[in-house]
Amino acid sequence: MRNPIFRAWVLLVLLSAASVLGALAVGAGVNEHLVGSLVLLLAWLKARVILSRYLQLWRAPVWKAGFNWVLGIFCLVLLGLYLAPAISS
Amino acid sequence: MQENTAAPRRGALEELPGDLMMWVLIISELLVFGAGLAAFLGVRITDPDGFAEARTHLHPALAGVNTIVLITSGFLAALAAEAAMIGKSARLRWLLTGASLLGVVFLLIKGYEFADVAGQGISTETHPFFTFYYLLTGFHALHVVAGIIILALVGWKCSERNVEVGTAFWHMVDLVWVLLFPVIYLLA
Numbered sequence: 110m111r112n113p114i115f116r117a118w119v120l121l122v123l124l125s126a127a128s129v130l131g132a133l134a135v136g137a138g139v140n141e142h143l144v145g146s147l148v149l150l151l152a153w154l155k156a157r158v159i160l161s162r163y164l165q166l167w168r169a170p171v172w173k174a175g176f177n178w179v180l181g182i183f184c185l186v187l188l189g190l191y192l193a194p195a196i197s198s
Numbered sequence: 199m200q201e202n203t204a205a206p207r208r209g210a211l212e213e214l215p216g217d218l219m220m221w222v223l224i225i226s227e228l229l230v231f232g233a234g235l236a237a238f239l240g241v242r243i244t245d246p247d248g249f250a251e252a253r254t255h256l257h258p259a260l261a262g263v264n265t266i267v268l269i270t271s272g273f274l275a276a277l278a279a280e281a282a283m284i285g286k287s288a289r290l291r292w293l294l295t296g297a298s299l300l301g302v303v304f305l306l307i308k309g310y311e312f313a314d315v316a317g318q319g320i321s322t323e324t325h326p327f328f329t330f331y332y333l334l335t336g337f338h339a340l341h342v343v344a345g346i347i348i349l350a351l352v353g354w355k356c357s358e359r360n361v362e363v364g365t366a367f368w369h370m371v372d373l374v375w376v377l378l379f380p381v382i383y384l385l386a
Binding site for chain 1: 215216224235240243259262265269270272273275276369370372373377380385
């Protein structure tokens, strides 16, 4: 577990598994909008890991922070669009 | 007079790891796919029930397996870039071969999924959901094909710079998928 790339891979696998399990929880009666929000949060976290470790943005902290912010805002936009039908009804 | 011994300050663009043009490409691709995903969820507002029903024709579990396949492929590509930095060309070629083969596995699973959905009589005109589904995942699959070719090329001409640029393209394909997958397959 010393290699940060290996740690990133483990984290990505865990986050992906959590996304799928979260989506399955909808069938078990968990609120779908809560799960949808969680799935988008996990997507943002996965994107952060790929940018930081796979694409090596950890070497450029300013760029890393910029990408994280923009992707975070983008995921919030997606969340707003996802929740819009529930809010308007 | 005091001599200035401080190291010259690096510009913001010089801090970016790898090739600047690859980052331009990565940002462009993120914008294109990002616009597609926003449009997908935007159109969904007009027919959320239709989108929810359409999604039941897909295979989220298979797409989940494909996610693991692609991030594992990215892991091997990242190790290859690391091997290139310390001049281990035999190791990096093996790692790039593994990354490419997992890319082929991704395409085979994706091909099976497309065949299954098409076999249900579903085309791009069946429902707006499937227009976006075929367009976004198909366009992404084309990037996987391009990525496999690029990995093969940089494995052949394996300078440190080539491997860094080639694997960055592969990670971009990875990055797009981790955003596509939940929006198309998981958001109920």
